[in-house]
Amino acid sequence: MTLPESLETRPLPIIAPKGPRPYDTIAVLGGGAFGTALASVAARAQRETRLWLRDESVAADVRDNRRNTRYLGDIKLAKGITATTDLAEALDGADAVLLVTPSTTIREMAARIGELAPPDAPIFVCAKGIESGSGLLMSEVAAEVAPGRPIGALTGPTFATETAAGHPTAVTVACSSGVRVRPMERAAARMALSLATGAFRPYISDDLPGVEVGGAVKNVVAIACGILAGAGFGENSRAAIITRGLSEMKELAVKLGGSRETVTGLGGLGDLMLTCSSPQSRNFSYGFQRGQGRSDDEVFDGRPVVVEGRHNAVTATDLARRLGLHMPICEMVRSIVDDGEPIGDAFARFWSSPIGAEPRALDLEIAHPAVDAVERRFEDLNT
Structure with a gap:
């Protein structure tokens, strides 16, 4: 209205x-x-x-x-x-x-x-x-x-x-x-x-680095959220991806001279929440269609739609690798949209990665005890 x-x-x-x-x-x-x-x-x-x-x-x-x-x-x-x-x-x-x-x-x-x-x-x-x-x-x-x-x-x-x-x-x-x-x-x-x-x-x-990192990375995270929603997973899954995606945004922003506080503002968390939660977002919609089983050529009925997250998945991970950062959600999306890895395999690898800690200062990592169960949980996404 x-x-x-x-x-x-x-x-x-x-x-x-x-x-x-x-x-x-x-x-x-x-x-x-x-x-x-x-x-x-x-x-x-x-x-x-x-x-x-x-x-x-x-x-x-x-x-x-x-x-x-x-x-x-x-x-x-x-x-x-x-x-x-x-x-x-x-x-x-x-x-x-x-x-x-x-x-x-x-x-x-x-x-x-x-x-x-x-x-x-x-x-x-x-x-x-x-x-x-x-x-x-x-x-x-x-x-x-x-x-x-x-x-x-x-x-x-x-x-x-x-x-x-x-x-x-x-x-x-x-x-x-x-x-x-x-x-x-x-x-x-x-x-x-x-x-x-x-x-x-x-x-x-x-804080230009803080606001710009948020704008770039949120599109990548939105693709991951869309894939899970398209595959039928619910709000728990989306909340997990949004939260861990926000953590990746903070790490990259700080490496570039930005502030973690900035990333929790409108240009970071605000934009992330919006883009990851609505079919109005081209990035979320693209991921949703991929999660439903459509190929890259079939999304949007084959129309040429600009999906910035596909490009940003590559550029963000290239930059992170150069800086010595690991951004697992962005790497997962890159493996799907650029490397052609099956969706189920990519999500299973992310979900079965070693169990880490919050806060970061705890510096703890434990091998996941149920890798086989995780792989079975996501195998349907490959079909």
């Missing part, structure tokens, strides 16, 4: 002179579901909003009908979005950029932003993942090709349709640059203020 437009267009409170200054003009690059939803949020927050799309027919739909029917159905978008397929036009004079294209395009797109956007305009990357080969987080990729400007991330538990429809939604806006600037003047605070509306509530962070 779409909230009344009046709720989203009430004037924002007057900001005291010492408070952060919002960005007046925001360029949103990416006309898919989430990019369009963020553009609608920015417009509702009374920002001058430019939305860059690749497809002119979709741009025309946004301009003429205030809809993105291809990706968001009949949801009515906020007034005032300028939709264009001209990247230079979208970036001309922009105060800040939300980069909402797929993770595999971030390097190319950030380089073009570096050439076309004003030199002080920050880039907030909304894609979630780890770059193949380099092992860089998305913000690190952007910083490498667009040096000299603030780089941040916007992440959290957000389904695009609900965000666009005005459902109460909370996100984390992170940026680690500008350390000599007062916290309230930093890019993350300014972007949070720029997007806050009656329904959209941003939180502010200076």
Whole structure:
């Protein structure tokens, strides 16, 4: 249900002179579901909003009908979005950029932003993942090709349709640059203020590794949860995978300089819970269909659907191996989606691994006493 437009267009409170200054003009690059939803949020927050799309027919739909029917159905978008397929036009004079294209395009797109956007305009990357080969987080990729400007991330538990429809939604806006600037003047605070509306509530962070690791790894964990649900297992199984997946996210974040506390926030645990618990998640849905016995070619009825967790299973484990970390859930998913291991064998190996301890400081490991029983429990997943 779409909230009344009046709720989203009430004037924002007057900001005291010492408070952060919002960005007046925001360029949103990416006309898919989430990019369009963020553009609608920015417009509702009374920002001058430019939305860059690749497809002119979709741009025309946004301009003429205030809809993105291809990706968001009949949801009515906020007034005032300028939709264009001209990247230079979208970036001309922009105060800040939300980069909402797929993770595999971030390097190319950030380089073009570096050439076309004003030199002080920050880039907030909304894609979630780890770059193949380099092992860089998305913000690190952007910083490498667009040096000299603030780089941040916007992440959290957000389904695009609900965000666009005005459902109460909370996100984390992170940026680690500008350390000599007062916290309230930093890019993350300014972007949070720029997007806050009656329904959209941003939180502010200076921990880019923490929020980005959560966004990348949660997609992999969601595939594992989907597989178990598709195979008929219940909530106990899902809770176990979510909890142990969260532990893997924390370990990787800390190795990259992030905080365990950050991973328990919106960009980590919040996003993990959402993605692992709903068929609206492409990653969960992909896993669910695999758990029902469909092959990789049969999921989504053969349609080309982007499932970031398949790619992230490889990039996350590549990075973890390089850092000397073992991420058993991510390794299990990788063995299924990339190595072609039968699902039952992969889950049996995970479930029969040595019994460990919580907390980590206990440093205890015991061989599993019922390996054969575990293998029998999961053997049906191979058929």
